[in-house]
Amino acid sequence: AQTVTQSQPEMSVQEAETVTLSCTYDTSESNYYLFWYKQPPSRQMILVIRQEAYKQQNATENRFSVNFQKAAKSFSLKISDSQLGDTAMYFCAFMSGETSGSRLTFGEGTQLTVNP
Amino acid sequence: AAGVIQSPRHLIKEKRETATLKCYPISRHDTVYWYQQGPGQDPQFLISFYEKMQSDKGSIPDRFSAQQFSDYHSELNMSSLELGDSALYFCASSFGQGRELFFGEGSRLTVL
Numbered sequence: 096a097q098t099v100t101q102s103q104p105e106m107s108v109q110e111a112e113t114v115t116l117s118c119t120y121d122t123s124e125s126n127y128y129l130f131w132y133k134q135p136p137s138r139q140m141i142l143v144i145r146q147e148a149y150k151q152q153n154a155t156e157n158r159f160s161v162n163f164q165k166a167a168k169s170f171s172l173k174i175s176d177s178q179l180g181d182t183a184m185y186f187c188a189f190m191s192g193e194t195s196g197s198r199l200t201f202g203e204g205t206q207l208t209v210n211p
Numbered sequence: 212a213a214g215v216i217q218s219p220r221h222l223i224k225e226k227r228e229t230a231t232l233k234c235y236p237i238s239r240h241d242t243v244y245w246y247q248q249g250p251g252q253d254p255q256f257l258i259s260f261y262e263k264m265q266s267d268k269g270s271i272p273d274r275f276s277a278q279q280f281s282d283y284h285s286e287l288n289m290s291s292l293e294l295g296d297s298a299l300y301f302c303a304s305s306f307g308q309g310r311e312l313f314f315g316e317g318s319r320l321t322v323l
Contacts, residue, residue, distance in 0.1 A: 195242065195266060197267055
């Protein structure tokens, strides 16, 4: 079974600064997908970014980018120019690419607080 | 476009009662997922359906059952409710392998 580990339960950053959230995972598969979701106080789950394991290029979405290190099984999220609205719980997640309808397995989450 | 619709949004039940949650996925999405999220916890996978067939099963109690209907909506049935079943239940849908899950706003179940 795949596992996802987020070793930082809480982090804080000043507005406009950059912060990196860590995530490691364990799998024996070669074909898989990785995601970062955010959950603000509203509890809505919102996709931040997605990475395909077979792509070496790191995914980028505006102020959000990842550092995907496949050999190290590491998938960190960098948030640039942090905004107050980025305050949320961030979950790293893994999805197998072996079969359709596979589950999304989440890490424990990192609570990010952006301070004014 | 409409997102994933869950109903009811809030539900209060007594111990040993039964509850049913409904989920209407995004049009043309082929996979539906159910997750349970307790306070301060990450979402735990319960079960998924791909093209109306169960595709993956997680830590879903035997007291719970789910199905996906011909119109692609899904229902999660929970019987003999326990206090520990109090949680936020998410339904999500996706289209295609490895694609992102789109989550509903969740159904908050409180068991008294």
